[in-house]
Amino acid sequence: MDMKVAKKLGLKERYTMMTRDLAWDTTFQPMDKVFPQVGYEGIKIHDWDKWEDPFRLTMDAYWKYQAEKERKLYAILDAFNQNNGHLSVTDARYINVLKLFLGSTPPLELMAARGFSMVARQMVGAGPRVACMMQSVDEYRHFQTQIHSISNYNRFYNGLDEFAHQQSRMWYLSDGKSFFDDAITAGPFEFMVAIGFAFEYVLTNILFVPFISGAAYNGDMAAMTVGFSAQSDEARHMTLGLECIKFMLEQDPDNLPIVQRWIDKWTWRGTRKLASVGMMMDYMLPKRIMSFKEAWEIYFEQNGTALFTDLARYGIKVPKCFEQTIEEKEHITHQSWIGFYMKPDATPFHTWMPQPEELDWLSEKYPNTFDKYYRPVYEYWIEQEKAGNRFNNKTQPMNCQVCVSTIKFNEPGDPMEMCFRETEYKGEKFHFCSDHCKEIFEDEPEKYVQTFISSHAALQGKCEPEGTDVNAHDYRPGARMHAYWRMDKRASGDFNGSEDQKNFAKWRAQATRN
């Protein structure tokens, strides 16, 4: 009897058949026309087959796992909403964390979704293409589940309703917008370093721990579940970012200086972006998890050191900004909260002065800096507020040409001095918050002269609601910013006395007493 022995495939071999064996080198159209973007950044790839798949997930398994996760997640969201879960959060100040989050995070996840679609189209190797397209649809998942989990809060609280409109218009959201616009307008390899490595690998825990643990600590089961459900996706994304770095470094020694420059640039840009996350940890969560300083020590200094020790064998050095971030971790969250508190009319979330025990917590967590530099500011403002004179700065801020943060951070080594840098390019002056941002500009001035800085653009008449006549004789630039932002007046101002504060107290009483 003629019996053919069934051929068995190993896992790796099977995955190869399921992915990279599908691809072929085109011959009717030249490969460099089919994949036009892989060369222009200067990265040299000799053998795409050397790419090690960071995870091996075929589509049937992907759909199976993801469907299970989605089923559970939406069941919890429905139950939380039906049960007025929003009234179980620690206090109504917490909801301002969600306002900051909804404005800043889902729009950036969306940019990641589109960016990874672009990289998935441009990478020549089937291995990275498949991993990137999977991350792209994961990012759709993330921005949608985030919006869905916060959607019910929008029905009851102010300031969440215009996040889609505000994403490209609100001054304090431009730092995140600039970060992702910068990455997506770079080539495919730089995008991978910016988002896949610097953001997802080096900095993601600093983002993840405060938001998700913060939600858990403060009774927000909806946001907590979204975060935990995203965690297994994030694990895949982290391995992809790291694999991409190693792949570039193993392919050609000429790639090292390019990759090092990108790591320096994107770690710094990410650090600047995280200042507002740190502020949320130290000031906005009614029940705190840990201080930003502690989180920075664990997730950046310790984990980062281990990571860069591992990468040292490729010649990679720790990012240039490493030392400066260690000094800054004692300052930036205080400087950020002060910056936001000063502008109560210009944010769709509320700000407030810390309560006495919260000031003591900050003193304890920041023994080197808080009592010396920041407590006196708060004590003065608390007094002023009691006297009916809540601080309100109505001017436009000055922003950094690269990271678009308001210029407010201190001179390295001198907390009493604000840090300013400037440079001249083609006869025009440009301003920066730091040496690192100045250096990023000088590496690519043609790119960074384009930065859209809304507080500056507003003064040029470029931020007006539709239908404004900027040539009218009584036109004043920036006078109609609230209309331009579509900002509900009820959403701004101090937390004390806000509609959110009153409604939450009333509804909670209704739910807990007769």
Next chain:
Amino acid sequence: MSMDLRTITIEPLRQTFGHLARRMGADKPASRYMEGTMDLQPVENYHYRPTWDPSHDIFDPTRTRVTMKDWYALKDPRQFFYGAWTLARGRMQETATADFDLAEEMGLAAGYPADGKAVVNQVLLPLRHVAWGSNINNSYIAAYSYGIAISQATAYACMDQLGIAQFITRLAISLDEIDALAEAKQAWLKAPAWQGLRHYIEDQMVMDDWFELFVAQNFALEGLLFPLIYDKLNDRLNAAHGPVMTLLTRFQREWYAENVKWVDAVLKAAAADNPANKALLGEWIRAARQRSIEVLTPVAELGFGAEGAAVLDEVVQQLDARAAKAGIPL
């Protein structure tokens, strides 16, 4: 007896987000599809021009010649946001996997008659590369199209095509024809019958206009290929060898039946927006239909011999009917 359970009722301040209320013309609850799709892509105040395409903005409606008063009119009648999509695919893969398990356990796959296997090896297995081509082309649309309605649906279509390529691969493994995969790849790269189709797919890979690519790839080519293979050829194999092939290609058939509803809705919405679109879509369909017929003729002959042209003509008529129903005269 029904129980009237009581819960605390709190009057909400608003029912939905501002951009959705303006879109619906009233403040009323919006579906999760709408919340996760409508008006979310940035449209203004971009910080930088792409270094890879300085003549356009990051998201730019002029990357296609189609124009739309509202890009979110290109919505998905299946209302697939990520959760709905992945749940639907999760169910489909579960059924398909159960079919594979059944066919394997009962020895139906490995014992599939040699005549049948020969047809599968020759005609079906090279299609995993066609699916990969569709995956690349849909990732182009997902990347460079305008508005989340179309970018999201094409991102999912891109993954669906990867899934289809993998189900075809699994078919070969089930039939115990792993070596045939290598032969099928050689045929895809070298055999005359496949070179026209490969040439066309490679031409699609360098198409600039994403909407034209959508028409060529998702409407014309797949609109002929899927009925040709998964209806007509499947019927023929079943008539000769019993219904095993229906089990082993279930995912593709179910997927196609659902996917055409989305593809047709997109074309219909674009054609309805303005007469220039309608004319342009007609022009693109005629060109893509003609080229698809040319390159699929030798494939049809592989599957149906002398009757190939006649069978292909039947599916062409189905395609023409779909175009007419979408309001596009050919």
